[in-house]
Amino acid sequence: MKSIKLLFENLYVRLALAFIIGLLTTFLIFYINAPRVSIFGFHAIINIQNKNDRPFLGSSFKQMNYTRQDFELFVGSLLNRKIWFLSSEELYDYFVAKSKPIPAGHIGEKPIMLSFDDGYKNNYTNLLYSLERLEQKYGKKVKVVLFINPATLATYDSNASIHMTCNDLRDGFKKGFYDIQSHGLTHKNLTKINDKELMAELEQAQATLRKCVEGLDPEEKVAAHIAYPFGAYNGKVKEYASKYYASGYLYNSKPLRLGWLRNNYEISRITVNDTQSPNKLIKIAENSLKLKK
Ligand SMILES: [Zn+2]
16 A cells, blocks of 8 residues: 555656546547537337337337327427438438538538338338428428338238338338338348358348339449448458448447547447437437538
């Protein structure tokens, strides 16, 4: 104990400690205040008055719901503000790869992204319905990013089905609301499968989604990016993903901090569920950086 006390009485040790603490504090301040893009990660959008949505009120889905009514309050409020609803391509070009300058028309706006995982039928029946209503009301089209597992798409059209069909995807895509991206073929945890399975999950997801939108996507913008199922990834997943996709999205409840993105395959997303009020989500959106010239 005495020797430790003596050590701290040494001027050089004190100076070194002060320097390290100062450095860590500066680092922390820069990190917390880094300009951010809020990328929201939704799942099901439910209408509590619709009996087909009732399975989503069960405990296993509880964490993943957001009501259509709250969603419209949230997005309606954003449409009254200067918000830029990014597609996956725009996020990549302007903020990740930074290969293009920000278009002048978006200066003064705050960039955010609305993403939806797993391809639930209610992303067609409720979400698309809301987006069309909002467009009528505010005269603006909101683009949403859907991360889809093509192997779980329904093969027949029924409102009782839990998942969308390929035709639902095509319809929302043609109307200009859906940006369709990959969530792996079958929603497997990509860190827990062998190399061959990993390759198949990545490659076949892309091929099947592009087949689904055949004739509508000549520039192959569909399935150009991936969100890892369960947000699970490791070095190998990132390496294999880079063979097919330009970027990879996490599900880690963090904003994307510009300047702190170490890797294009680690894009943070903020998880959303029914415990977060529209006002809370509006505040998170307002925390995105305001674009300057
Ligand atoms: Zn998922």
